[in-house]
Amino acid sequence: MKVLLSWLREFAPIEGDPAELADHLSDLGMAVEEMRILPSLDGVVVARVAGLRPHPEADRIQLVDVELPGSVGEGTAGALQVCCGAFNMSVGDLVPLATVGTTMPGGLEIGERRMRGQLSQGMCCSAAELDLGADAEGIMILPSEFELGAPLMSQLGLAGDVLYDLEVNPNRPDAMSVAGVARDLAARLGVPFRIPVPVVSETGEDISTVASVEIIDADLCGRFGVRVIRDVTIGQSPLWMQARLTLCGMRPINTVVDVSNYVMLELGTPNHTYDLALVPGGCLGTRRSSGGERLVTLDGSEREMLRGDGLIVDRDDRPIGISGVMGGENTEINDGTTAVLLELAWWDRLSISRTSQRLGLRSEASMRFERGTDHELVPIALDRFCELLDRVTPGGVSVCSGRLDGRGDLPLVTRVRVRPARMSHLLGRPFSADELRGLLDPIGLQCAVLADDADGALEVTIPSFRPDVETETDVAEEVARHYGYQQLGRTVPRSPEPGRLTPAQRLRRDLRRVLVGAGLSEAMPNPFLAPDAVRRAGIDGAEPVRLLNPLATEESVLRPSLLPGLLTAAAYNSSHRNDTVSLFEIGVVFGPPPAGGADDTAADKTAAAVLPVETEHLGAIWAGGEAADAVHLTELIAAAFGLELNLENANDLDGMHPVRAAQVLRGEQAIGVVGEVDPVVCERHGLAQRCAWLQVSVEPLLAAASAAAERPYELVSTYPSSDIDLAFAVPDDVQASQVRSTLVDSGGDELRSVDLFDIYRGDQMDPGTRSLAYRLRLQADDRTLTDEQVADIRQRCIDAVEHAHSATLR
Amino acid sequence: MNGPATDTPASSPADVSPEALLASIDAARGQGLAAVAAASTSDELAQVESGLFGRRAALGQIKQGLGSLPPEQRAAVGRALNEAQQALRAAHAGAADELAAAARREQLQREWLDLTETPPGPERGHLHLVTQTTERLEDVFVGMGFTVSEGPQAETDWYNFEALNLPAAHPARSMWDTLYLDLGERTELGDGEGGEASNVVLRTHTSPVQIRVMEDQPPPIYTICPGRVFRRDTADASHMPVFHQIEGLVVDRGISFADLAGTLEEFTSAYFGKTISSRLRPSYFPFTEPSAEFDITCVICEGAGCQTCQRTGWIELGGCGMVHPNVLANCGVDFEEWTGFAFGFGIDRLALMRHGIDDLRDMYTNDIRFLSQF
Incomplete structure (x- = not known):
């Protein structure tokens, strides 16, 4: 919204340094985005x-x-x-x-x-x-x-004038006009504000003989004012008007259009002009469309109406305009126009908003109607139009006497009970009733003392130009605005509870630091994927969740896995000659809502059942890495959180290498996958080398970590320990982790650690077997183990492994 | 080592003259010194040791025979013997030290290392700038007594809009370009794109988390909600369709606009430093009333006016206000008893500001050359 200081001064004696005035405007919530002091251009x-x-x-x-x-x-x-x-x-x-x-x-x-x-x-x-x-x-x-x-x-009277470009909030319909801005600024400066009464000399016949208005749908149109002006000649507007319109961002067209725009800018009242000769009988009606009607609008395009859209219709019920949005081509003012039928109406905000949004027709007019115009200004704005058109038309015009003033449903006058104590509570500073009145009266919020009110409340009558003010809280904002946001105090409330992160939030931070310590960097790939990106990453399973209105097809589904994003990130780096990056992400993946959930939507729109299933995953990729990298990280995470995580070799895992992959188990629960990415998938992403991959569900991991966080201390024994080495020939189909687990189970309390220290495959081994060598450390808490005891444990372990896994001691 | 010579009675040749003894002491001393001098390693020195000291050594044997001398002759011989023994000990000790030092020198020469020729070891990884910034923000607010709340990224229309005083077809909904999910079910909710919409959106702000917190726990509430948010925006230097926000919510008895201003001021100086302060300007949000825009002193020029702040000395950080009574009511909170404030701002922009990054998109290419800088 652009306003000229000289124009503001037509409503109030506003004086002062332009920059200081700009500060006041900003402080009142009309942020000055640009201030231009017009050059005097003396040359x-x-x-x-x-x-x-x-x-x-x-x-x-x-x-x-x-x-x-x-x-x-x-x-x-x-x-x-x-x-x-x-x-x-x-x-x-x-x-x-x-x-x-x-x-x-x-x-x-x-x-x-x-x-x-x-x-x-x-x-x-x-x-x-x-x-x-x-x-x-x-x-x-x-x-x-x-x-x-x-x-x-x-x-031209423009030298030294100041042009302010204001950012007007959607809740300030009044500030969408020069007069409204002047009212707010005048109140701040403590100077009187007044909208001059236009002077119209009515020389034409009575309006009722040439025009009529009918409001068919009263909920659509609250007020429909009409004036008729004759002896109009279409020409160029005077320079001062052209200059003001141009400076305020409107293009001068001709006298009638310019006056129309000028009145809209000045009073915030959009209006529409018809060539009276093209409107049969001067009859205007307004109603909602029943749908399907067609109309060519001023911009030359044919529009189809939907049921409920507001229309202006002629005597024969034919559409000649879209209410509050755009007029029709068939009644447009043209060079031959000599009589103007002027419409100045008040429309239902939501109707205008819906129609203009649907048609993609957002005009200066619809923008004002959407926010809410001032229905009480209808007669004044009609007269202002006539006054101005008379002034700018060489030889003047002749205005028909009287106005038509059709009435529909207008909002009732709002009266708000305002308690000084509540204002003080909300704003954090005591306000007396007098103080409130002093702040509110100048902006048109009329205060009256309520007799015998226990709270000493005021009754504040909300003016028609402030439809946004409906409640006591809304009044509080007006009080705060005019008192000055910066003048209100500053206090710091204290929570009765100490601030803290939840255990899961703390552990999630720990997890990130374990990953960083292990040399991985955190990536944040796009969670939106192309539909085929999922399949390209080797992921089958359920259809990913789709966006209804994606920006592009390449970003039209929600990721069901972190793999596609991290593969893309690895490939990006690889194509920039960094082909051994290790990256991780902790992020949400999406699955379809739980089956059956969607049926309940009608019953409860808040139900979680309609939402996609979101799962937080950790994904880690090592471009140029091997499965061991991913396994080591798994072990590191387990060690960092005091957890036991087991691996179970598995093929047919989504996107994973057919023979280099395992599931990560926490007890019986599978919480992730580890290994290498399917080489075919790597190739599809332009990655020539192997890629190691780890994916874990964060929630169960952190839950386990949280439980393990308070694990009890295990006494460190002061007695000597003994190490024994055992090497077994083990068939390939037995996982090393199974052997280990057998050793742990059979070793008893005295077995303190089991380390796989050597693996051998080769000529000395039978085909299909390999040698696995373990070092076992034995120790008791209360005594030194004797040679016999050590020998016993050793034998127990050997027997158990040989028996359970068809293995033989080497 | 060897003990001092003592008068130990022993059998020895009876007719040894003092002169002969003195001569053999002299000889033994000469041989001993020669042997010490000849030893070129600590090991060799150890080998000659038994020939120098102890009873079986030459001097030791002479000493054993000392008892057979008449008492008046013993003193002179004994003195010579002691002198010889001391000379040998001194020579031995000197040689031992020197050989050990030589051995150490040799060892060090072998171990010499140019520490700058070490090949690179394992590298550390890097947290994403958004994570670093989020954690810094969380830490400041936790220090101020806040908890951290989280919620889903896909939300129902209720949580993202309606509960926040944004009923369907509210014109202010156009303030957000919303991404809707296609879950089969569609309703007419006017999304500005032909009116077709679904009931589930990708949250356009983290405000739905505030609603969930108020539904789940009674006041007092002091919490922040950081997280990922989504807008239907084409990516450019300052916009991404996916970005991050942090919002704060306080609901307690007697909370006022002054509490909002004071809390934001405390946060501002804690996060940005003492030279940076905050100001509030009237604004509009459907979910707050009164609403405000939250500015901070320009962190580049510290208020003097520069290009970044368009010479105003201030940078717009975010929005805030007193929680709208309708929002409290939607969450079952009695707004006569409890009042509250909320605020929110972007996390990504703070990261850009801190490190002087011009283009938001750079933060999301996942280029290791970017990631490893922080």
């Missing part, structure tokens, strides 16, 4: 066209003799000679002349130069060149009353 002056001559060498440029008091130039009779590419001016016209030495708004410096051999002593300017209008074709023709030789900007 651009009012000059008279004294003569026009063709350029001897060029058809597209003419020579203009420009008369300027006190200047003597190369033109006819001592006038300045300017080469000009525009042909819209006549001898005697006043035009803006950028004199030699002037720097233009765009940065161009005007110098004396020759064009095709002819001297040009300055530049005649178009509105666009001066940032004052849209017209870049013709030179600006200035009003004849302008003072010859005077700087243009001061003649």
